[in-house]
Amino acid sequence: MKRKTSIATLFSMILIVMFSYLFSPAITHANGTDTYEVSSSTLNIRSAPSNESSIVGQFVKGNQLTTFKEQYGWVQTYYGGKEVWVAKHHLVPVSTSNVSSTTSEMKENISVTVAAESVMIRAGAGTNYKNTHSAYQGDEFDVISSQGDWYQVKLPNGETGWIASWLTTEVGGVVSESTASDSSNSESVTNAPEQQPASSGSLAGYTIVIDPGHGGKDPGSIGLGDVWEKDIVYSTSNHVVNQLKEAGANVITTRSGDYFVSLEERARISNDYQTDAFISIHYDSFPLLSVSGTTAYYAHKEDQPLAADIQSSIASSVELTNRGSMQANYKVLRDTTAPSVLLELGFISNQYDVNIVQTDDYQRRVATAITNGLIQYFK
Numbered sequence: 210m211k212r213k214t215s216i217a218t219l220f221s222m223i224l225i226v227m228f229s230y231l232f233s234p235a236i237t238h239a240n241g242t243d244t245y246e247v248s249s250s251t252l253n254i255r256s257a258p259s260n261e262s263s264i265v266g267q268f269v270k271g272n273q274l275t276t277f278k279e280q281y282g283w284v285q286t287y288y289g290g291k292e293v294w295v296a297k298h299h300l301v302p303v304s305t306s307n308v309s310s311t312t313s314e315m316k317e318n319i320s321v322t323v324a325a326e327s328v329m330i331r332a333g334a335g336t337n338y339k340n341t342h343s344a345y346q347g348d349e350f351d352v353i354s355s356q357g358d359w360y361q362v363k364l365p366n367g368e369t370g371w372i373a374s375w376l377t378t379e380v381g382g383v384v385s386e387s388t389a390s391d392s393s394n395s396e397s398v399t400n401a402p403e404q405q406p407a408s409s410g411s412l413a414g415y416t417i418v419i420d421p422g423h424g425g426k427d428p429g430s431i432g433l434g435d436v437w438e439k440d441i442v443y444s445t446s447n448h449v450v451n452q453l454k455e456a457g458a459n460v461i462t463t464r465s466g467d468y469f470v471s472l473e474e475r476a477r478i479s480n481d482y483q484t485d486a487f488i489s490i491h492y493d494s495f496p497l498l499s500v501s502g503t504t505a506y507y508a509h510k511e512d513q514p515l516a517a518d519i520q521s522s523i524a525s526s527v528e529l530t531n532r533g534s535m536q537a538n539y540k541v542l543r544d545t546t547a548p549s550v551l552l553e554l555g556f557i558s559n560q561y562d563v564n565i566v567q568t569d570d571y572q573r574r575v576a577t578a579i580t581n582g583l584i585q586y587f588k
């Protein structure tokens with residue numbers, strides 16, 4: 210009896226697997242990712258690819274988003290760190306034919322010079338790929354192709370490798386704008402790779418602790434459009450970690466996922482190492498919705514120069530209001546023995562700030578700014 214049941218169960222399981230395979234909705238995985246711009250005045254962000262699913266937020270006209278999957282006329286993207294869906298017919302592709310001709314032109318013509326003191330050349334377009342070669346400030350390479358923020362370059366030995374675009378500067382100026390027919394779209398795309406100011410030095414030999422605030426049961430602030438602080442703090446911190454590593458720093462993080470870490474534990478992690486700087490990443494909120502901007506906090510007076518260097522680097526790289534550096538008695542700063550700062554990278558309770566701070570572009574620019582601020586501080 211028992212045996213018969215288990216065979217029947219097994220058989221029905223096989224059937225379920227076969228049917229779900231045969232009738233599963235066709236999910237087209239984009240080749241890498243696609244970038245779109247919102248064309249309607251507002252666009253609902255939904256939890257699933259259906260008009261019946263719950264609305265979790267809203268994009269506004271001009272917002273750009275990167276999509277990862279397409280299904281039944283819906284595309285999947287990320288919002289506040291979560292997987293969400295939007296209707297594709299309210300989007301215009303940023304990578305249309307006129308733009309891709311610009312891109313291919315760019316690939317054929319540009320060369321880049323290494324701007325940082327030393328840079329790793331990798332086997333693929335990302336910091337998770339193996340380091341195959343090293344390059345040094347002033348080295349020049351021909352660009353073969355690009356993917357996201359990475360350039361595939363030709364190496365002197367005939368091989369190819371990938372280099373982080375934000376650590377290079379372009380030789381021979383910008384791409385001619387006349388090659389793109391739609392100026393409104395082309396501008397943002399042709400300018401995209403140049404928006405990353407190159408890191409201006411190396412952090413080799415320095416140990417930096419990055420402390421992504423909140424996590425798990427502690428969401429931090431909940432902003433407009435249901436943006437959760439812990440989510441954007443986490444994605445921003447990942448950009449910071451990647452860029453610090455690219456600049457040669459040894460990076461330690463106090464949380465590497467969505468889980469709770471106490472303030473005592475965060476400080477203890479930092480104090481366990483020969484930490485040169487501790488940087489806690491946060492986003493702000495305030496009941497008065499008009500309050501906006503970025504702030505760097507320090508607890509110990511001797512950490513004021515660290516806060517000032519990072520804050521002035523951020524202020525010169527992003528469009529948000531500069532609220533300066535201020536002293537505040539935060540426990541996580543008080544308890545860390547290394548020079549420490551807590552960065553509030555914009556108000557998610559402010560509509561202007563929250564639209565900007567969620568973007569990959571903002572988070573990457575902040576990451577570059579923090580890296581350059583640290584380089585300045587250690588000089």
Ligand SMILES: [Zn+2]
Nearest residue numbers: 422429491492
């Ligand atoms: Zn916070």
